[in-house]
Amino acid sequence: MKCTKCGATNSESAKVCEKCGATMGTRKMRKPKRNKFLYAIVLLVALLGLGLGLSQLIGNDEPEQALPQEETEAVEEEVVEEEPAEEVVEAEPEAEVEEEVIVEEPETQVSSEEQVEGTVTKAENITHPSDQEEKVEPKKIDKTAIIKDAQSRVYTILTEGGQGSGFLFTETGMVVTNAHVVAGYTDVIVRNINGQDHEGTVVGISAESDIALIQVGDLTGIEPLEVEMAATAVGTEVIALGSPSGFENTASLGYLTGIDRDFYQEFTYEDIYQIDAALAPGSSGGPLLDGGTGKVIGINSLLFPDGDSIGFSIPMYSMYDQLNAWANTPMSREAVAAIFPVYDDFDGYEDDNYEFDYSTTHEFTEESLTEFVTSYQEFYELALNEEDFYYVQNLLVYQSNIYNSMIEYIDQIAGKNMEHNFNKLDINSIEIEQDHAIIRTNEAFEFKDAQGNWSLQERSKVYTIVMDDYGFFYVSDIINVE
Template identity: 35%
Template sequence: MTQKPSPKINRNNQIIAALSLALLAVIALGVYLLMGTDSTAPETKPQPSQPLESGSQMPEAETVLPSMIANAKTHVYTLYSDLEQGSGFLINTKGDILTNAHVVLDASYITVKNSDGQEFNGHVIGVSDTQDLAIVRVDELAGKEPLEIEMEPVAIGSPVVAIGSPHDQNNTATTGEITAIDLDFEDQYQYNSLYEMNAEIAQGSSGGPLIATDTGKILGINSIILEEKPGSGYTIPIYTVWDQLTEWVENPITTEEQEIVLQDVKDAYFADDLLENFISAYYELMPYSLNDADSSYYLSYILPDSEAEQEATKLIDEYAGPDRIYDTVQPAITSIEVNEDSATVEAEAEFTYREETSGESSTVSHEGVYTVVIDEYGDYQIADIANE
């Protein structure tokens, strides 16, 4: 992480003077871009989503709303270039990924990787030398639906979740809230109307989304931290830069205008640890739908219009009850078989629930056989379920 010159800070009049002076003193010690230290895509298979190692300042991912992470995971990517490693997220159906300029500026190649091991070549279609913004287009992701973007400002105290790839750990997530608004930093780049939040971020998080936990909408792009305030991060609200992003999307830099070196990228593949993590995460979403029929984030793990969609719905209908409140689920993977075009995963799980009227706790056990495929965007999807 590179120390930056002391920036010029301006506070919105809504922030009281005492806080302004305190923040000014802290920021004078240095602003850091959230750059990764390893810019090369790893040769080994990607690690499943997990919290950082013990001793890190990043809180464990278990503290994050699981349904929010599950819904966002297939829209957040790890970016590698010959210069940096960072994060990014899909913003439209053209395959465009928003990230920070300092992640991709002057890079000779950009490799984009999802959480299931699929890699893509990307190319910059827009980048600024004054604002820390860039868009990378991945042609193979055209047609994939993005998460919804919040186009209005949010208030101090709004709950948020930050998702990214700090230290090259895919889909690490932390929760917090907006602690200040309308901050302006002037440094290598001009940062205007920033959100400050206490969801901790770290090296490699640059370009990851900040998401409102109450709506699931993307609020902004995580961009910088302060040397002496590592517990806070600063996010560029997307609504403030949407006009610039739209201009790049509609008038992109062409590949002919760039010196791009295409890399040999890896196709998505089946690996035991990734499959175990995938099915376990699917199970962990089930209690949300068992308690609330309107919560259907588990469907992001299921191939649309497949037999699996019908079987999952049947299971929800069978286990849900008007007097049942599901608290926990403990999944266990018992067998994994990798085939040429699919994988078969056998699993069992124990759901714990309590009767709302009596408070009595009970358990229900489930066994299932899951057929997992890789879809056109390189994501794992459940194509069939045999509930036993």
């Protein structure tokens, strides 16, 4: 028997070491006890991990609900109470199994997490592209903003024979219109929304397609309207701008209701757009705008006389190359005159001092004056409720007292949330003089003030109406009669 202190060999019966005198012990060496509690925990975790992985494979959405924390603790306590201290050797074979489980269990757990993360990633990959598409989708512009922005570049085209419409095509002052608006003329008048007249010269015209181009030097440097170079789909909301029925530079809303329409009259119209936006004589040559983007998609050209609100517009993309060619290389006056007979009583074009003959007379009628004042009230109501002067801008004499006072009043009420709902217009009398007309009315409207209080307002008014050389009516003054 060896001494545990000095290592000397002693007899089996020795109580103390014969060499160093240390007490001899008889302790039996025991193998380290394996903790069954630890085995139970490891096994439980392994089962949990396996359960998570299986739940992912069969589509279980709640793998974490395997076992409540309280039950786990109860199991742990139970295992500790039943564990015998001396059972060590029998657990030896389980050590290998437990080592395998310990190695595999983290792999199962990681795999389960990877599957969950992979699912989230796929969902994000599906969602993000649609979000991206929404961001890059062309942003639609408010229609009021589109109309206001375009009207400053939409014009009334005036000739001795009548009037039409046009719009700015280039920064060099080129204005697009219909050929039938200027056919027979090389010199025209181009009037802007403020009633200012500019001299224009026809520098491009076609005998086949109903298009023409006018050079206006005073408009050089102004940014033109943007043009849509692709075909427009049926159902697109559209805005038609022009000067129909003597109402300069007005707008009407509608939809593109047909494509590929063909007509063969004085001009050839092929693959043109059909629209239900209101057109009238005088709309010809005005732009048709996309109601969402504000781009010019067509040139308003035809009105179907036997139907309600059926008009036709030449697609802008189909005429762009020809218009652009004229803009870059204008036709001469002689070339323009050769397309259509120009000024039959005029022998040549050498005289640069040639002027229009404004001998054509226009007269006031009670019917036309009644229609004008009725329309004015409608536009006036819009101007007040939209708090925007442009609705009546082209119906008033430019820079007159009523023109300037109207701007002031609309500025004063802006942002105060007032409302005006006109419900009465009685025309009491119409007096037609040589150069103007006097119209007396009784009007009533419901009014909401800045405090939100409603009241009924009645007014007696006296309108002074004047007419220009082309037959357009304007309000030169309005007096409220007490």
